[in-house]
Amino acid sequence: MAESVIQLKCNCNSYPWGKKGKQSLAARLCSQTNPDFEIDDSKEYSEMWFGTYPELPAYSLKTGQDLQEILKEQKDKLIGKKVHDRFGADLPFLPKILSIAKALPLQIHPDKKLSEKLHEEDPEKFSDPNHKPEIAVALSKFEAFVGFKPNADVQELMRIEALEDFLPKKADGINVSDEETLRQITTNMLKADEKTVESTMKKLQSTPKDQLGKHAYILDLIPRLKDQYGVTDNGNLVALICMNFLVLDAGQALYIPADGIHAYLSGDIVECMARSNNVINTGFCPRADRDSVDLFTRALTFKQHDPDEPILDRKQSDKGRNGKTVELKPPMSEFNMLVTELSKDEKETIEAVQGPSTLIVTSGSGKLSAGGQEHDLPEGSIFFIGQGVEVKYTAKDILVVYRAYAE
Numbered sequence: 001m002a003e004s005v006i007q008l009k010c011n012c013n014s015y016p017w018g019k020k021g022k023q024s025l026a027a028r029l030c031s032q033t034n035p036d037f038e039i040d041d042s043k044e045y046s047e048m049w050f051g052t053y054p055e056l057p058a059y060s061l062k063t064g065q066d067l068q069e070i071l072k073e074q075k076d077k078l079i080g081k082k083v084h085d086r087f088g089a090d091l092p093f094l095p096k097i098l099s100i101a102k103a104l105p106l107q108i109h110p111d112k113k114l115s116e117k118l119h120e121e122d123p124e125k126f127s128d129p130n131h132k133p134e135i136a137v138a139l140s141k142f143e144a145f146v147g148f149k150p151n152a153d154v155q156e157l158m159r160i161e162a163l164e165d166f167l168p169k170k171a172d173g174i175n176v177s178d179e180e181t182l183r184q185i186t187t188n189m190l191k192a193d194e195k196t197v198e199s200t201m202k203k204l205q206s207t208p209k210d211q212l213g214k215h216a217y218i219l220d221l222i223p224r225l226k227d228q229y230g231v232t233d234n235g236n237l238v239a240l241i242c243m244n245f246l247v248l249d250a251g252q253a254l255y256i257p258a259d260g261i262h263a264y265l266s267g268d269i270v271e272c273m274a275r276s277n278n279v280i281n282t283g284f285c286p287r288a289d290r291d292s293v294d295l296f297t298r299a300l301t302f303k304q305h306d307p308d309e310p311i312l313d314r315k316q317s318d319k320g321r322n323g324k325t326v327e328l329k330p331p332m333s334e335f336n337m338l339v340t341e342l343s344k345d346e347k348e349t350i351e352a353v354q355g356p357s358t359l360i361v362t363s364g365s366g367k368l369s370a371g372g373q374e375h376d377l378p379e380g381s382i383f384f385i386g387q388g389v390e391v392k393y394t395a396k397d398i399l400v401v402y403r404a405y406a407e
């Protein structure tokens, strides 16, 4: 009979945008629990996953068994009927720690309808039929391009002479919607040849600061982006001109709806998403790795947003009895996240959740009491907690725990 509280060991992947060696928080946290994981200082470590997705699954630290298998064997006890009936014998979410040294590919995750279609057409590349709304919580200063700028801002920037050629050619007397105009600008930028991108970037950089007004930050970002993927990357133009640029402090969280455009630029984050690995990339990656611009723009929503619209509220959770826990509730997704922050010797009790969950200690240490047992909770430790189990944390010094759950 499986226990309801299972300590996990996990692994990191090595996409080239990850931080190197011990600079990567993902790698450091991973190495603190997984005895088989050794940090190689010459290697990039981008993401540690602590879910059941087969590409990078979590295992029981004690027995080495794949968490997915354990859940299948004990679905009634560990997942519970409610979540099992909706999502099957699995974790319906996939939490990760990301350590970002340079921009991730400019990307969108297709919604359910398109994912089903793409998965049927090309199951190798689109490995599941699910949508992938995601949240990102900053563990340090976190920079990201998220969603399209409000129309007035895009229009203001498009007055810069260097960008004229990307405007749609308007037939006289025809009124085009703002969304359609933005779709055409974005498509033109993504389809531009390398020479055009390069010369536009040069002209942009020589634009006087006062002409850019509140968008003057673009001048600081140009050299950084140039260093990362080169001056000819089409992602540069779309991110700088059309997208909102957000800088989050540690603890702040943002939400990306399915089919929303985003590219994370730097920082360490806790990320959680629906159980999916579907992504359509274009820009901020080698040309050969890019998906077709037509597929990208077909999947994309051209809704325009205020920059702070994706920021998630941190609401005190009624699951935490001592008021030390906030809850992040992204709309339209299969999961929520509980964040517990304790000072020295403080305690928190989290009421039983009616579904599966996984937690990670991102800093500090303490004890975990759950299912009639006490466990050490050192930094980097990761646990699966089955449904219906009350959890108590006690901080030794400080203790910060992120816990994703579904119910």
Ligand SMILES: [Zn+2]
Residues within 6 Å of the ligand: 107, 109, 134, 262
């Ligand atoms: Zn994403």
